[in-house]
Amino acid sequence: MSPTLWARSRALTTALSTSGTLRRIARVAAPAAAVLGMLAVPAVAYADPGGPVVLAANDLPTVIANLQTWVMGILGAVATLFLVLAGVYWATAGGDPAQVDKAKGALKNALVGYGLAVLAPILLEVVQGIVGG
Template sequence: MQRGAIAWTAAAVAGVLIAVPSPAFADPAGPVVVAANTLPVVIGNLQAWVMGLLAAVASLFLVLAGVYWATAGGDPAQVDKGKSALKNALVGYGLAVLAPVLLEVVKGIVGA
């Protein structure tokens, strides 16, 4: 019986605390702008991420191309698979090299 009374009392106190509004105090310092970085910094960070991601994926395809080609054992389908992975790696490296140029175009469009 005592536990039930304690539970009801705790529930009543919690209900009162939730039901009674408390004052909210505004920050007198003025509006707060929540911008972490400027647009050129964000675009520069994006450029670094895109180049790193493309280079990592291209390196993965380059390793896969080498594995496919080395384990082909004379199988023309496996050799073609290796050649295809090598082409994909070269495209990925090309995009990684062109990422700064593409981001400069984006900077020109947004006016940064």
């Protein structure tokens, strides 16, 4: 690129940016490009998916099984949190009977949480048997 051409392009860019013309062009060009893009592709303009819309990928028993898996995982995670808290309480008790009782309570809650996580599928089967599903 020759020095003269470089100087002219630099002067033009400086003149456009200082006068605000470049900003006005950008303000008009961006929405115009969006409108032209929508008009160029009718599926985008009308949000037409082009086929049947499937709202649910799974049937109800599959959704319930997935939900059961999530609930069991959450119960296991909460039980693990209580188990860690019980260990921390017990380790930091320092012989204080109130802290040891607090740790025992957290340990008991952790065991109940693990029990519920393990028994969740069995409890669901019992409820389905009672309801008749």
